[in-house]
Structure formats: structure tokens, C-alpha cells
Amino acid sequence: MWSRRSSRYRPDASGLEELRGRRREQESALRKARRQQQLVSKRLLREDSLVNGDGQAGVDIAAEPLSEQEILQLLRDVQRGTEERKTLLSRLRQGLQQKETQQKFVRLEGSMRVLIGLFTSSLANIQMEAARCLHELSHSSDPTVAEACLPATSYLLTYLSGHSVEFTELCLYTLGNLAVESDAVRKQLLPQGIIPALASCIQSPHVAVLEGLGYVLSQLLQAREAPTKIIPLVLDSVLPQHMLRLVSSNLELGMGVAVEFSWCLHYIVCSHVNNMLLISQGIVSTLVLLLLELASMMSKAVTEGLELLICPLLRCLSNLLAEDETEGCKVQIQDERLLVALFLFMQYFLQQHPFLVQECLWLLNNLTADESIFCSAVLTLDLIPALLQLLPCSRMVTLLALTVLCNIAEKGPAYCHQLHQKAVLPSLLSTLALSDGQVVGQSLELLHLLLLHLPEAADDFLSQAGLQALEQHQDNPQLQERVRALRETYLQPAAASPISRASASAAVLPSS
Amino acid sequence: MLLPPELSVSLRVERPLLPVRPRTPPRAPFCFSPSRLRFHRQHEFFEDGDIHRHLYLQDILTNVTEVTERSKVSEFCCHIVGCCQVFDTLEGYEHHYNTLHRNMCSFCKRSFPSGHLLDTHILEWHDSLFQIMAEKQNMYQCLVEGCAEKFKSSKDRKDHLVKVHLYPSDFRFDKPKKAKSSTKHSKPPSKLDVSMPMDVNVETYEQLQVDSMEICPSESMENPTQPVSGPISSLQEKKLYKSRIPSTVCFGQGASRGFKSMKKKV
Structure with a gap:
């Protein structure tokens, strides 16, 4: 089937270092794009086993870019049906793997119409090859190339209700690539009915189709206008309940499916449009049970790529827990096993x-x-x-x-007592020694809570050279007030003051 | 990071809750108060995770290549009567079947990309009640799934498709019949003038290809003698098709062709 991982990056002995360098480059480009709120990615489906008649692997040949004349000739030959038409189209597709050829192709008048004509023909193999050509164009890094594919979107959407797994998958990834190109594309996809089309396609039993669908949806949901224009439509459809079903079903077989839909859920939840709806559909318990299941898988062998699934799930749950209380939907989770799961993830x-x-x-x-x-x-x-x-x-x-x-x-005191017994103080002293103002500030807050509820901890703090640690920060304008308050209230050499003792014991009373 | 060894055992043990002190607001200069945090999608907290996700999308995260060889089988023929396409993979056959035979109208042998479009076609073309009903109420259903609008004529629907759904005005599966010129049967593709400019080529090409799928009942009614061709496709298919029924032979309303002893609903 289609290989998700382009074989270009398959490392041989010499390629490994190149691979790492490439990745570093890519990573910094992505970070930059994210800061500019322009983080978009496209996916490329290429058949690895596409070895041509002349014995060259489809992906590896870096053929010469086709000239305009050659493209024109290819298109004419395909239309006239001379030779094997599929072979001709394959040659065009290989050409379209290069940006230069892509640009020439879309500039040729009528070329896209011909391609769409082939794409909508009833000849299965021609149609498939034309779809691959479109997919190559949709993956282009040149926005004008991808936008030239706009006339194809109504057909791409129509074909989503077809039954060929591979063809539908190809249409989905092409749509997903186009969806992130510009808001002009999305402004066309939405009225053309992409949401209802996806809503009926999501009932497909095929893993490959579902993963492609999740990809399209995640691309749409990342759009800047998604919270106002797209997410309400999605929430209004049957998609959410299917997403919840797919994110947890069949983990071993469909990890890719679960990954896509968990990111979709994350984009929806963090946009804070109508999380009540998802909560009423049981998203919280679904997420908790799924995380527990994943944690229990950590001990087994296959864990590669699990972080891609766990990350969005954690985000959903965290953001859902932070839902406003005023909206009457305070999320409550009582399952302690979740705690164990979290620590297993962190360790791993x-x-x-x-x-x-x-x-x-x-x-x-x-x-x-x-x-x-x-x-x-x-x-x-x-x-x-x-x-x-x-x-x-x-x-x-x-x-x-x-x-x-x-x-x-x-x-309260019972908790501080336990913390003290677990040797929190030595760790606290080491964070107090750091130079980061926020870290030290938070350390002072912790120290304050400990001393407030457990005044006797002061002796231990002092005996571990705590005063010296505090003194480092007494000149820092953001910290000095808190340092002084701690020293004056809790850390007087004449042992704890009667006031704090009284308040501490008073604090114990209500809970006991 | 080292976890206590008995941790997983303790999953099912009930533990008493430590007594909790009622919450009091922080006293200045201290400001800590427990709160659940919410991060918006663009928050920098998400940066690392988002980058990881996009590296995965761009396929450079892992370098494992999953190549599953497509199982080759010995060549076989499409089993549908009248079709003699040959295949050497099951996938190729599957796609061929889905494209050409799955949503095929049993009356006129047109193929449609979806069941929805086929249903619409059958209703509008072959349901005798339809025309009668269409005079009284809006019967032409919008072709976009999820849109419940109905229209008085196919032209109104087309306007709706173009205006509301931003469909191309020459949407292939809803194209006026008159676009088909009578030249198409007398002019096989191999005779096309090579020197013709691209767009002319395209038009001709489209006419050759479209007819198997388009639906446009209203215009067709005006021209009942217009033959409706089945899918003319690869030379192989075409040849066989022609040997069965001459493309010029046609009966009735342009909808049905020949004697349909071989018709098979698929």
C-alpha cells in the first residue's frame, strides 16, 4: 500500500548524519513558522513500489524537469490515447514531483482542465494516476501551484463517497494538503459541503480512509478562522461522537487513526467553542480510560510513536479540567489510577x-x-x-x-507534614539557589506554605543553611518582600513566634 | 526517574484521604493560590509538542519505511458481462469495479461516483412519476450531500450549485446534455488534430469522457433520439462494447438502449 514514510529518508550508513542535519533544519523552520502563526504541514503519499518499466524506482529518480513542450506533448498523447495512456500519465506524475515542472504545468492554459477531465473519467487506472498527479500538485510548496487545484475540489469531495480505499485515501490527503493552503481554499471547501462529506465518510470501516479523514479534519481545525467558522459546523455534525469512538477503538491496529483524531479533539477543545457538548458526549471518561490503557501498554514492547497520541490526549483533559466553573460544568475526575499513568508516562x-x-x-x-x-x-x-x-x-x-x-x-498541615517527611526541604534549597526569578519566587511560595502549616519545619530549614539561600535574593526587587516576610515571620533565630504557632494550631482544628 | 516498586500493585487499594484545611486566600506578599490552567492553541507552552506533531506529518520523524508489497495475482478478467478489462492486482480490480460498475444505472448503464448521485439520476431519469410530480413541486434535489434544498428544474439547481456551493459551472455530473456534440461518434479520439490549441483539445476530450456520468434530464427530454452512450473507455472496452451494440442503435427515450437481456443490477 501507500508508504507514509518517504523512502528518501531511509538511512543507509552514510545518510544517517545527513538525516539528523535535515531534521534539525526542518525543526527550526517549523519553530519559526509557529511563532509567526504559520505552522502548516502537508503530507505526501507516494507509492514506494512504483517501479517503472525501465526499472527505476519512482521516488529515487531525480529526472530532468520537463519542458513546457514535453508537458504539452504528454497531455496531448494522453488525450489521443496513443501508447499506454497510464504510462504517459505516470511520466507526467513523476515530472510533477518537481517544483519547476509543477509551476510550468499550472501555467499552461487548459492543463488543469485536462487533468480534471482525466481525474473524473470512468477509466479506473487513468483516474487513479490523475489523482496522483493532483496529489503531487497539492503537496507543492508553491501556493500558486496548490491553488491551481481549486477547480478539482468539488470532485475530490464527490469521490469521498466512493468505495475504493486507495482512491478515497488519495482524495483525502489531497484535500488535506489543499485545506491548509489558504483561507480562500477553505472558503470554497466549506460551502461545497466538506463537513457533511467527512461526516458520511467517517463511517467507513477502512483504517486507511479513517486516518486520511482524520488528517483532513485536523488540517481544517488548525485554521486561524476555525473557532468561528469551522468548529461550530463540526460540533453540529455527527463527527464528534465518531471521533470519540475512533480515538479509543482498535488501538493496536489503528494507532495512526487515533493519533489524527486525538489531535482533532485537541484543536477543538483548546479553541473553547462548546466544550460542554463534548463533555456531555462523554469525552472525559473516554480520555481517562484511554490514558489508563496507554499507560498499561508502556510496559509492553511497542511504544514508538505513542507520544504522538498521548500528548493531545493530555492536553484535552487538562484544558477540559480548566473549564470555567461559572458555566456549570466543572469537570471532576476521581480516578487515582490516572496519577499512576501520568508518572509512568513521565518516567518513560x-x-x-x-x-x-x-x-x-x-x-x-x-x-x-x-x-x-x-x-x-x-x-x-x-x-x-x-x-x-x-x-x-x-x-x-x-x-x-x-x-x-x-x-x-x-x-494543610497533614499534607505539609508528609511533604516534610519526604525530604522536600533539600530540593527546595537547591531550587532557591537558582537564578531564575520565577522559579525562586515559586520556591518562596512553597516555603511559605510549608512554614505556615508546619512551623517546626523552620528548624530544619535553618539547620540546612536556609537563611544563606534566602539572603542571595534579598536585593532582588521581585523577591525581597517575600524573603523579608519569611525571615521576619517564621525564621527568627528565637524560634517560632507565638503568633504563628497559634495560627497554625488554629488551622488544624477545623479539619480534625 | 525511579518510581516505588509497589506502585502498580497499589492501583486497587483504597486509601484514606488526609484531612484538608479549608482554603484561605493568600496573604501578601505571598500570592500563590491553586488554580487549574488553561492554554490556548497558540500558547508557547504547546510549541514543543506541536513541532513534534508537524515533524511527524512531514514524515521525517521516523525513518522506518513500511513497504507492504501488493500481492500480485495471475491475470484475470472483470466478471461483469460486456467488460473485459484485465487485472493483475486485486486493488486494481476493486477500483475498476467501484468506478465503473458499483454505481451503475441499470437502465442506461451510466456510472456514477456515488450512490447519492446514482439515486438522483434514477429518480430524475427513470422514474415516470418524477416528471409529473416535478410540475407540482420542487423535485430536483441538490447534489451536495447534507444540503436538503430542492428545485423546480435542473437549471435552478445548477444555479444553486454554482452560487451557494461554489461548484464549477461545468460540473461534470450535472452537465447540460446539449454540450455533447454529435461529432463524438464519428470522430474517434485518434483523429484529433494534433495542432489544435490546448483548450479545443480539452473540450473534445471532455465530451468524449463525460457522457458516461453526467446527468441532465431536462435537456435530454427535448432530444429523445440522442443516443446515450455507455462508458467509452479504453480501446479494449470500447471495442467490445461496439461489437455488442452499435452505438447508433437506440430505442425509446434515449434512456434505455437495446434489449436489456444482459442488464445486471450491480
Whole structure:
């Protein structure tokens, strides 16, 4: 079938270093595009096994770009039906793998009409080859080339209700590529009925079709105008309930499907259009159960690419937990196993995909912020040491881990007592020694909560040279007030003051 | 990162909740108060994950090539009577069948890309009640799935398709019959003038290709003698087709052709 991974990047002994360099380049280009809010990607389907009659692999030959005359001649020959028409079209398709030829092709008057004529013919093999030509054009990095494909969209959509898996897949990836080209394309796709077309196509039993469909949908949902123009239409259709079904069904077979639809869900949820609807359709329990299942898969062999699925799922759940209380839809999760799942993910991905750790901590924060059941569980499951080990990681991870610790400490003396027993203070002292103002600020907040609820911790803090650690920051304008307050209220050498003792014991009373 | 060894065992154990102190607002200069965070799609927090996703989309994340060889089978023929296309892969046959035979009108042998378009065609072309009903109410259904609008004539529908749905005015599956010139039977494709400019070529080509799928009942009624050709396609197919029924032979309303002893609803 179609190979998702272009064989150009298949590493042989010499190509590996080149591959890495290529990836670094690509990555920095993507980061730049994202900062400019122009992060778009296209997918290329190419048949690896397309070996031509002359024995050359379809992908590897870097043929000379076709001249305008040659293109013209090819088109005429195809129309006249001389020779094997399919072979001629294949030659055109190979030519269209090159930008230069693409540009020449779309500039030729009438060329697109001919191609669409072939694409809509009832000759199966001609139609397929023409579809591949269109796909090559849709993948072009030149916007004028992709926009020249606009007249084909009504047909591409019509063919989505067809029954050939490979052909439908090709149409889907072509549509997905075109959808990110410009809002002009989307302004045409929407009235042409792309949402209803996808809504009926999503009932297909074929994994390849479903993955392609998820790709199209995720491309549409990333559009800048999606929250106002596209997401309401999607939510109004049957798509959401199918997305929820597909994201969790058949994980082993259809990991690619689950990946696409989980990103779709993420784009919808973070746009905050009507999350109540998704909640009423059971998205929260679906996500929780799926994350638990994925966590249980971590111990087994195949984990490659799992982060692509876990990441959007974590994001959905985190954002859903942060839904406004005022809208009457406070999301509640009580399943402690989720906590275990999160720590298993962090342990597993810490080395290879550290970005996932901060996504996990974000969810951990949203879980522990209000639910004491999770704070309690972090302590009783003895997960504090693991959390403390994360402190020296990246800045964002440090901040989030400190925030989670604050969430726990804020719950009261019983929690602070446990934190103190798990040796939070030495770790806190090391974050106090850092130079980042925000990290130190959050450390001071944690220290304050600990001392507020557990004044006797002051002795330990002082004995571990805590005062010296604080003094480093007493001249920092953002920190000095808090440093002074801590010193004056809790860290007087004459042991704890009677006031704080009284307030602390008063604080214990209501809960006991 | 080291997790406690008994962690997974503790999944099912009920634990008592530690007592919680009621929440009090933070006292200045301290400001921490637990809150659930929400990030918007463009937030920089998402940058790393988004980049990872796009590297995956652009296929440079992994370097595994999944090549599944297409199973070759010994050559076989399409089993539909009157079609003798030969295939050496099941996929090729499948696509051929879906394109040409799956949504084929059993009355006039036209093929349609979807069941929806076939249903519309049968209703408008071959349902005798349709014309009667169409005089009283709007019967021409919009071709776009998900649009429930109906129209008085196919022309009104076409205007709607172009205006509301931004369809091309020459949408192939809803094309005026008169576009088909009578030259198409007398002028096989091989005789096309090579020196013709591109757009002329295109027109001729389209006429040759379109007819198997277009639907346009209203105009066809005006011209009942117009033969309706079945899919004329590869030379192979065409030859066989011609040997069966001369393309000029036609009976009735232009809708049915010949004696349909071989007609098979598929």
C-alpha cells in the first residue's frame, strides 16, 4: 500500500548524519513558522513500489524537469490515447514531483482542465494516476501551484463517497494538503459541503480512509478562522461522537487513526467553542480510560510513536479540567489510577521526549489544584521522590513541579507534614539557589506554605543553611518582600513566634 | 526517574484521604493560590509538542519505511458481462469495479461516483412519476450531500450549485446534455488534430469522457433520439462494447438502449 514514510529518508550508513542535519533544519523552520502563526504541514503519499518499466524506482529518480513542450506533448498523447495512456500519465506524475515542472504545468492554459477531465473519467487506472498527479500538485510548496487545484475540489469531495480505499485515501490527503493552503481554499471547501462529506465518510470501516479523514479534519481545525467558522459546523455534525469512538477503538491496529483524531479533539477543545457538548458526549471518561490503557501498554514492547497520541490526549483533559466553573460544568475526575499513568508516562518519556513531561505536569497541576483526593494520593502512593527528581529539568518542568508541590502543601498541615517527611526541604534549597526569578519566587511560595502549616519545619530549614539561600535574593526587587516576610515571620533565630504557632494550631482544628 | 516498586500493585487499594484545611486566600506578599490552567492553541507552552506533531506529518520523524508489497495475482478478467478489462492486482480490480460498475444505472448503464448521485439520476431519469410530480413541486434535489434544498428544474439547481456551493459551472455530473456534440461518434479520439490549441483539445476530450456520468434530464427530454452512450473507455472496452451494440442503435427515450437481456443490477 501507500508508504507514509518517504523512502528518501531511509538511512543507509552514510545518510544517517545527513538525516539528523535535515531534521534539525526542518525543526527550526517549523519553530519559526509557529511563532509567526504559520505552522502548516502537508503530507505526501507516494507509492514506494512504483517501479517503472525501465526499472527505476519512482521516488529515487531525480529526472530532468520537463519542458513546457514535453508537458504539452504528454497531455496531448494522453488525450489521443496513443501508447499506454497510464504510462504517459505516470511520466507526467513523476515530472510533477518537481517544483519547476509543477509551476510550468499550472501555467499552461487548459492543463488543469485536462487533468480534471482525466481525474473524473470512468477509466479506473487513468483516474487513479490523475489523482496522483493532483496529489503531487497539492503537496507543492508553491501556493500558486496548490491553488491551481481549486477547480478539482468539488470532485475530490464527490469521490469521498466512493468505495475504493486507495482512491478515497488519495482524495483525502489531497484535500488535506489543499485545506491548509489558504483561507480562500477553505472558503470554497466549506460551502461545497466538506463537513457533511467527512461526516458520511467517517463511517467507513477502512483504517486507511479513517486516518486520511482524520488528517483532513485536523488540517481544517488548525485554521486561524476555525473557532468561528469551522468548529461550530463540526460540533453540529455527527463527527464528534465518531471521533470519540475512533480515538479509543482498535488501538493496536489503528494507532495512526487515533493519533489524527486525538489531535482533532485537541484543536477543538483548546479553541473553547462548546466544550460542554463534548463533555456531555462523554469525552472525559473516554480520555481517562484511554490514558489508563496507554499507560498499561508502556510496559509492553511497542511504544514508538505513542507520544504522538498521548500528548493531545493530555492536553484535552487538562484544558477540559480548566473549564470555567461559572458555566456549570466543572469537570471532576476521581480516578487515582490516572496519577499512576501520568508518572509512568513521565518516567518513560523523560529521556526521549522531554516535552511530554511538562504536558503531564500540567495535567497533574489541574488535578491537584482542587481535588484533595489527588494530593492525598500523590503522598500515599509515595510519588513525591519522583516529583522531586524532576526539579532539575527544564525551567517549565521545574516551575510546574513546584506548583504541584504548592498545590499539595496548600491543603494543610497533614499534607505539609508528609511533604516534610519526604525530604522536600533539600530540593527546595537547591531550587532557591537558582537564578531564575520565577522559579525562586515559586520556591518562596512553597516555603511559605510549608512554614505556615508546619512551623517546626523552620528548624530544619535553618539547620540546612536556609537563611544563606534566602539572603542571595534579598536585593532582588521581585523577591525581597517575600524573603523579608519569611525571615521576619517564621525564621527568627528565637524560634517560632507565638503568633504563628497559634495560627497554625488554629488551622488544624477545623479539619480534625 | 525511579518510581516505588509497589506502585502498580497499589492501583486497587483504597486509601484514606488526609484531612484538608479549608482554603484561605493568600496573604501578601505571598500570592500563590491553586488554580487549574488553561492554554490556548497558540500558547508557547504547546510549541514543543506541536513541532513534534508537524515533524511527524512531514514524515521525517521516523525513518522506518513500511513497504507492504501488493500481492500480485495471475491475470484475470472483470466478471461483469460486456467488460473485459484485465487485472493483475486485486486493488486494481476493486477500483475498476467501484468506478465503473458499483454505481451503475441499470437502465442506461451510466456510472456514477456515488450512490447519492446514482439515486438522483434514477429518480430524475427513470422514474415516470418524477416528471409529473416535478410540475407540482420542487423535485430536483441538490447534489451536495447534507444540503436538503430542492428545485423546480435542473437549471435552478445548477444555479444553486454554482452560487451557494461554489461548484464549477461545468460540473461534470450535472452537465447540460446539449454540450455533447454529435461529432463524438464519428470522430474517434485518434483523429484529433494534433495542432489544435490546448483548450479545443480539452473540450473534445471532455465530451468524449463525460457522457458516461453526467446527468441532465431536462435537456435530454427535448432530444429523445440522442443516443446515450455507455462508458467509452479504453480501446479494449470500447471495442467490445461496439461489437455488442452499435452505438447508433437506440430505442425509446434515449434512456434505455437495446434489449436489456444482459442488464445486471450491480
